[in-house]
Amino acid sequence: MTDFIQKTTPLKNTYLSDSLLQSYLARKIAESPHGPLLSEIIPGLEALGERAVSEILNLGYQAEAEQPEHIPYSPWGERIDEIKVSDAWTHLARIAVEEKLIATAYDRKHKSWSRVHQMIRIYLFGPSAALYTCPLAMSDGAARAIELYGSDELKKTAFRYLTSSDPTSFWTSGQWMTEKTGGSDVALTTTEAKLEDNQYHLYGTKWFTSSTTSEMAMTLARTPNAPAGSKGLSLFFLRMRDSQNKLNHIFIHRLKDKLGTKALPTAELTLQGTVAELVGSQGDGIKKIASLFNITRIWNACTAVSFMRRGITLAEDFSKQRFAFGKNLDEHALHTETLLDLNAEFVAGFLLVMKVSELLGKEECNEDLPGESALLRILTPLAKLYTAKQSIAVSSEVLESFGGAGYVEDTHLPRLLRDSQVLSIWEGTTNVLSLDTLRAIQKENALIPFFKSSTELLNSVTQPDLVPFKTKTEIALQEIKSFFETTQKNETQLLKKSRSASYALAETYMSALMLNHCQWALQNNDTSLMDPIHRWHQKNFIRGILDN
Incomplete structure (x- = not known):
């Protein structure tokens, strides 16, 4: 009796192995007035594509294995609410800055195509990185909100740190919307902003706060005498820690035990007089924070497409190695049909995400044509809601294509499905986004x-x-x-x-x-x-x- 060992194929460079991405770029380089500029990005994409299947992939596995830990007290009983994360998670943060995953969008070296360049880099980085794209997405959204509505001081400090390409001066941001009363219906927000000693202090509980180890956060709160409902909300900026490196009057109750996104620290916390700064004037908090979550929704869609691409790549490679019923899986017509159906979903999702990225870049650089801002407005929720559903369905089929191996955690395959599931919830469920489409x-x-x-x-x-x-x-x-x-x-x-x-x-x-x-x-x-x-x-x- 011989011991059978199933052969598998290591992932190949995620840029060089992606024919659709290369076709898309070839067309844009040929047709765009910025084509010569765009051609400059290819060597960097090739390098990131190789890094994504080696260093980044291994760090992602390590970060998943070494999950965040909440340490409420010091050995001597002092309340410290420390959140300990894996060294791999910290290393992924450094790589994200080195690869300019946020800075690329704001240096605007490639004019409006800077956003497309950024999204392609996220697409290559994301499926290997244990969802480190979550804090990056919120940081990008915060940078955009501050660019549009922030004070000169916030632009000199927070915006500069959020868009830095220097790992020693880079900040990430949280986005604290969800309360016990609900996440999608922000009109029910109960957090209060009280003016004390000429500073705003926030009081309230946030039930779900992702990336709680970030240096800052953006959140909504109700100022004194503000009207009820969404019209009474204002947007606030806050630092997580004070000048003594102590938490800014923030009490962390616990880390959330989630279905997926295991490496990402997500906490329930209470603001107990947290010092905060009003972003812009009072009111219009929903309008201001919309500039943030429009960015994060596009990141969400890009992540969904990248998960589809990763899953299909793994399934296709496995089909060439797995022998069953007298021949390899890729020689079975039904199996091939299934994978081709999944590929059609990916192609459609990819092209939609790239189109939305093009429109976003044009709007930010004032290159948009009449009507394109409204087109971006409707395509953003559509892209987010549809690709999220696609990603869940594709990931499920991918796991099934591996048989029992797709259900075993040490193959790392189940993570694709667990992490995809959050994409239809975070930043608006399918129904919420359908109603947002109607509003557009x-x-x-x-x-x-x-x-x-x-x-x-x-x-x-x-x-x-x-x-x-x-x-x-x-x-x-x-x-x-x-x-x-x-x-x-x-x-x-x-x-x-x-x-x-x-x-x-x-x-x-x-x-x-x-x-x-x-x-x-x-x-x-x-x-x-x-x-x-x-x-x-x-x-x-x-x-x-x-x-x-």
Whole structure:
């Protein structure tokens, strides 16, 4: 009897092995006025792609194995509320700064394409890094909020530290929204901001605070005599520790025992007179913090896509090694079909995330065309809600493709599914984001630029093999338009169908993006997108709104 050992293939450079990413960049370098600038980023992406499957990957495994620990007291009984994290977690922080995962977006070396460059770097870094992307996302969002609304002093200090490329002077930020009354309905926020000795002091409990080891946090609180509801909330900046390195009147109750994101310290805490600074004027806290979570929602979508890519890569490599029923898995037609279906989901999600990143960069650099700000407004919740659901489904199928090995923790495969699950919850559940999509439509007329952009993407599609799919997409757009025209005065029906409508909007726009990119690829003798398009169009984009 011989002892069988299953062979596996080590992960390869995540940039060099990603044909879709390289195709996307080749097109943008060829078409963009900033193409010569964009071409400069390739060597850095290759280097990060190699680092992601070696040093970063190993640190991610170590950080997962050495989970955060809350130490409430010193050996002598003093309340210290220390949170101890793995050395690997700290090392990942240093690498994130070295790789300029936030600084890239703000040095704007590549004009509006700096955001795209940043998101590609996150996409390569994220699936290896034990979700260190969470504190980075919140730090990026905080930097943007301070850039827009912060005082000159905050811009000189906090903004400079958040966007630093020097590990010795880099800060991360928490984002403290969730209270016992709920997370999504921030109108129920009970934290109070009291003016004492010409300083604001915050009082209240935050039930869920991620990255609690950060140097600072952004949070919402209600100032004295402020009206009830969301209109009475203001945005505040606070430091975690004072000049003596003691917690800023913050009492940490416990670390959360979560399904996933095990390496990330997430705490429940109470603010007991925490010194804080008002960001901008009183009120409009929701509007100001929206600039923060619009950034984090895009990070969320980018993370979802990167998880899909990682899972599919692992499953494809395993299928070439695993022998069952007389041949390798990649020779079984049904197994291959399953993996190709997953790849279609990834392709659609990737192109949507890149489009949203392009729009964000243009808005930040004042390069956006009329209507593109509203287009970004509607595509952001759509990208976040849809890719999160995709990531969960794809990760589940990936685990299943490994059989029992996919259910065993020491293969590191279950982490893909556990960590994907948070993506549909954090920064707004699917239903919350569907309602946010409706707000974008009702308050900012976002359907107008949505349909305009979809039509422009489809107008360039002329390859005969693509025309039937183009026609189906155009019909779906007309059906969606009809749905909103017939339900605009029926608020109950509109709310009831908002989730289905959001899926229809997302899937139809993703179809337009895929067809548009495939048109370019075919002109360059690349047929690799034809299969994903065939599979994507097996969906009925408007299935959820047809009964209207």
